[in-house]
Amino acid sequence: MATVESQGRAPVARVRRLEPAAIGAVLWRELTVFRRYWRSTTFSSVLEPTIFLLAFGFGFGALVSRVAGYSYIEFVGTGVVATAVLFSSVFPGLFTTFIKRRFQRTYDSLLAAPIDVEELVTAEVLWLALRAGIYGMAPLLVAMVFGLDPAWGMLVVPLIGFVTGFGFAAFGVTIAAVAKSIDNFNYVTSSVITPLFLVAGTFFPIDALPGWASTLAQFNPLHHCVELVRDAVFGFQLGPDLLHVAVLVAFALLMWRLAIWRLRLRLID
Amino acid sequence: MPSPAITLRGVHKRFGEITAVAGLDLDVPAGTCLGLLGPNGAGKSTTMRMLTAQTIADSGEIEVLGYRLPGESKQARARCGVVPQIDNLDFELTVRQNLTVFARLYRVPKAERAGAVDRALAMANIAARADSVVDELSGGMRRRLLVARGLVHRPELLLLDEPTVGLDPQVRSELWALVDELRSEGVTILMSTHYIEEAERLADEVAIMAEGRIVARGRPQDLVAEHVGTEVVEIYGPAPALLEAERRATGEGFASRRTGPVLAILGAERSNGALPEGYRRPASLEDVFVVLTGQEIE
Numbered sequence: 001m002a003t004v005e006s007q008g009r010a011p012v013a014r015v016r017r018l019e020p021a022a023i024g025a026v027l028w029r030e031l032t033v034f035r036r037y038w039r040s041t042t043f044s045s046v047l048e049p050t051i052f053l054l055a056f057g058f059g060f061g062a063l064v065s066r067v068a069g070y071s072y073i074e075f076v077g078t079g080v081v082a083t084a085v086l087f088s089s090v091f092p093g094l095f096t097t098f099i100k101r102r103f104q105r106t107y108d109s110l111l112a113a114p115i116d117v118e119e120l121v122t123a124e125v126l127w128l129a130l131r132a133g134i135y136g137m138a139p140l141l142v143a144m145v146f147g148l149d150p151a152w153g154m155l156v157v158p159l160i161g162f163v164t165g166f167g168f169a170a171f172g173v174t175i176a177a178v179a180k181s182i183d184n185f186n187y188v189t190s191s192v193i194t195p196l197f198l199v200a201g202t203f204f205p206i207d208a209l210p211g212w213a214s215t216l217a218q219f220n221p222l223h224h225c226v227e228l229v230r231d232a233v234f235g236f237q238l239g240p241d242l243l244h245v246a247v248l249v250a251f252a253l254l255m256w257r258l259a260i261w262r263l264r265l266r267l268i269d
Numbered sequence: 270m271p272s273p274a275i276t277l278r279g280v281h282k283r284f285g286e287i288t289a290v291a292g293l294d295l296d297v298p299a300g301t302c303l304g305l306l307g308p309n310g311a312g313k314s315t316t317m318r319m320l321t322a323q324t325i326a327d328s329g330e331i332e333v334l335g336y337r338l339p340g341e342s343k344q345a346r347a348r349c350g351v352v353p354q355i356d357n358l359d360f361e362l363t364v365r366q367n368l369t370v371f372a373r374l375y376r377v378p379k380a381e382r383a384g385a386v387d388r389a390l391a392m393a394n395i396a397a398r399a400d401s402v403v404d405e406l407s408g409g410m411r412r413r414l415l416v417a418r419g420l421v422h423r424p425e426l427l428l429l430d431e432p433t434v435g436l437d438p439q440v441r442s443e444l445w446a447l448v449d450e451l452r453s454e455g456v457t458i459l460m461s462t463h464y465i466e467e468a469e470r471l472a473d474e475v476a477i478m479a480e481g482r483i484v485a486r487g488r489p490q491d492l493v494a495e496h497v498g499t500e501v502v503e504i505y506g507p508a509p510a511l512l513e514a515e516r517r518a519t520g521e522g523f524a525s526r527r528t529g530p531v532l533a534i535l536g537a538e539r540s541n542g543a544l545p546e547g548y549r550r551p552a553s554l555e556d557v558f559v560v561l562t563g564q565e566i567e
Contacts, residue, residue, distance in 0.1 A: 025373035105357035112321045112351035113374040114343045269324050
């Protein structure tokens with residue numbers, strides 16, 4: 001019986017995991033869609049940090065001249081990079097993933113072709129991470145207009161934004177895979193994203209917080225992004241910065257696997 | 270005999286309390302067109318999704334183009350084209366861009382990609398709208414694009430899930446002509462449908478599915494001859510008259526079915542004047558369908 005069955009069988013083609021052709025096709029799709037709306041995305045990515053810098057820079061800057069050894073504009077200008085990275089990764093991760101999965105059924109159409117969920121998630125997250133890395137530079141450029149001195153270390157900032165954005169985009173994809181409706185995102189936005197964003201050392205140093213809160217902030221990946229960006233701009237400190245990198249990479253890998261697992265459960269029944 | 274392009278053996282699939290597929294056995298010989306006919310909820314779409322491993326069977330064996338699913342599904346999918354029932358086109362992209370994404374996914378080499386897209390555009394008769402954004406297309410155009418998308422890499426096997434639902438007659442007959450052409454080129458086609466006429470016209474063989482399994486399988490004319498004979502007498506009238514006629518037919522040993530105000534008596538060619546008078550017509554696949562599934566076509 002087994003021999004009869006095996007007669008008509010095709011030779012087993014080698015299938016590798018994470019095939020570049022599959023990931024490349026999805027990246028091409030994203031890039032093509034992006035060409036239709038890059039103006040609005042770029043507009044808000046530049047305007048948002050400008051508003052933060054103006055509001056906090058002039059508002060708080062009038063009250064506090066120096067924070068943690070920096071002028072307030074330097075402190076906020078570098079800190080807001082993490083905000084830009086977070087917003088440009090987690091929100092598209094949440095919303096566009098949910099829309100493509102639930103309403104457009106884009107993922108159903110793709111998965112009928114030779115691509116698996118692992119490749120699909122990798123491509124989607126890679127795309128958002130690339131975008132986040134680039135848009136993370138916007139606050140620095142704006143801050144330079146307001147007096148931040150350029151530094152060679154700024155060239156590393158897109159890479160920091162990429163790794164951080166990878167983790168948060170994958171986090172967004174995970175939630176979008178679990179959520180039953182877009183309304184569910186409110187829970188995550190208020191209980192997770194807002195605290196992460198506020199208690200990251202962006203607008204005020206976390207050591208100004210009560211002990212328990214600043215300890216908790218150590219577990220906030222965004223805090224490590226903020227610190228790493230500041231060190232890139234004002235001077236690296238080997239030991240602490242290696243820890244920041246390690247936390248960001250670990251967060252990205254963990255979220256990546258989590259996103260693949262949850263989206264597979266949702267798309268394959 | 271050529272090896273089957275699709276083999277399903279004892280396939281089961283449950284979704285919670287609902288059993289969608291219950292012991293399905295089905296072969297689709299290479300180079301033929303098989304029509305999978307069944308009422309809504311018979312398990313046709315689940316079966317289609319299992320062939321691309323987007324639904325994983327609870328038990329049973331599935332082979333597509335010689336690849337064992339779900340483990341080797343990616344290889345099988347590379348050589349399959351899929352036309353889904355629902356419109357899942359990228360509505361923000363142009364027609365050509367939609368096809369290019371899939372040409373890339375299906376690993377059409379770079380040098381051949383533009384040619385493959387043009388060929389698919391021509392086959393589905395949408396070349397004139399190649400640079401329109403999908404959002405601007407009519408329903409018929411969108412369905413043509415869905416078909417083109419499934420053909421861009423010249424698949425050996427085409428899975429069509431209710432390909433002409435909701436289309437106007439012109440687009441429908443155009444798609445029928447395309448399917449016919451593909452079949453003559455040797456493409457294997459599995460087409461789920463609940464349009465009897467579609468199955469009769471296009472399919473070499475028909476498999477009738479009800480409650481998650483195949484209840485009959487064969488060439489359309491053979492199925493008609495085997496299950497309902499060659500002629501049917503249809504009687505129209507008020508319910509009591511139909512009841513009386515039905516009683517008479519049953520008494521004479523004839524099978525019959527009621528559809529609203531119509532009583533159809535099957536195998537009428539065997540009658541020697543014993544049956545009530547009515548309108549005589551040739552038996553059809555629809556009669557087979559109703560007899561076997563107990564359900565009406567909508």
